[in-house]
Amino acid sequence: MRPPAEVSVFLLSLLAPGVLYTMNNIPALQEPLPILGVGMVVLGSVLLLLLLTVQRKTKVDPLFYAFAEFSFTCMVGLTNALEQDGFISGFMDFYIKMGEPHLSTAYAVMMSYWEGVVHFALFLTIIHRMFAGKSYRNLGLLWAGSSVAHQIVFIPGVVIGKYGSNLRPAFWRNIPFFLVPIWAASLLFSRPTQMPVIPADKIAAEQKKSLLSRPVDLVLSLLLLGSMAFCVFRGFVVLDCPLDFCFTYIYQYEPYLKDPVGFPRVMMLVYLFYALPLLTLLIYGLRTPGSTWMLDWTLFFAGAMAQTQWCHIGASLHSRTPFTYRVPADKRWPVIILNALLAAAPALLALRCHTNPTYFMRPVPRGQTNNQKKKN
8 A cells, every 4th residue: 555645745745854964974865966866856756656657547637746845945944044043064075065155145045944854744735635645736726826935035145145256056956946836827727716605695794895894994094005115225225325224224123135146135026026016016905895806816926925034134134144234133133024014015915815715706696696696
């Protein structure tokens, strides 16, 4: 009897530290090109083992292979984080020296913890639900938002930061890890949203309420407006705004924004040019009944903001960040609270949309449910 798919993926992922330890102790594999070559062979071997694991299944969701392959790399990331923080040794020395030296930065360490814990748990849960015939779309959208945000900050941050002049061949393995989440997100968005059965009368009554009559939505709108202001402000800060309050903030509150690693600067620009328009749309969705797209995009955005803010907060406090760029001790709590609120606002909005989606359902004729409307 074969073990469940999630158990097979879990056990296969545990091979990652062993592979790293072996490569770390074979000198012939510790050159830039061999590192990339062996890495591709290992990932190809993992894919082959996954094919053998599910060969008797009549129909396998193509996303399974992406989630399972990424589960293996999650353990690589967790191994890196534990070694950089001194909990283990002898696994990543070769890769940091000749593969991706930027993985020793505080931002990459926090990113690796997120991959090794949050993403790994999501993958195992998704795979379990996938083979149990249960919906995993919402969890998939959370992961997709987190993963896409991770890559659009990480890759440009490496290129424009202080490590950009020393890119090794192994760096380019990040390209497929950027493209696959986009492909997965497009598949997930194209699949139908599972709508609850709600009577038309209840939908009509809820959608007649103004924003002032919905105190939770009003508070969420104010939080989103505050998030927009914070995104604009920090975008100006990293663009070297000469105003006194911008100068004061970057030197007395978040000096990490000028860390030469490049990640915080790229993140603030991503917030300014991508998160800001999406925040505007989310406020519009809270004011406009029947915006069913809110159910999907709030999940995607919540995943993105949770991942980026975890990395940003953690890196700004981490011992691997030079002391001059860390948040000053006397300003630590105000900075942490502001950044935590920026991550919490999308998460609370997603929770609100999915616990009580009535306001976002499409209006239907009286006497019918939304599901009956679809059948007609």
